[in-house]
Amino acid sequence: MSKTPEFGLLIDYEYCTGCHTCQVACAQEHGWPAGMGGIRVNEIVQKLPHDKYYLTYLPFPTELCVLCKPRTRKGLDPACVQHCMARAMTYGPIEELARKMKEKPRMVLWVPK
């Protein structure tokens, strides 16, 4: 049985600009080839009435995310968190992140397997 995870990523996608810097930072940190990586920035286009559209960016970790353990063991933030200029991601203990989720809408808590 796998160990219960203690740490995760809180993603405040309201402030994500879709810049993809988190993807690049992850690829550089872990040496991922093109098309692979620990996080993907999804673009969600929603059609609204009167020919209007609503665009949302949702960065979401993949199965390859290892939560940057070599960095966090040294007290550093994960590479994606450190390089996000919008401060859209937070790394920390799951209980603390879950409490933060109550502060505002449009947040996603990601917990690894």
Ligand code: SF4
């Ligand atoms: S999470 Fe941050 S770095 Fe990633 S696409 Fe959004 S704004 Fe850019």
Ligand code: SF4
């Ligand atoms: S925590 Fe590390 S491994 Fe996971 S997506 Fe961010 S940079 Fe990649």
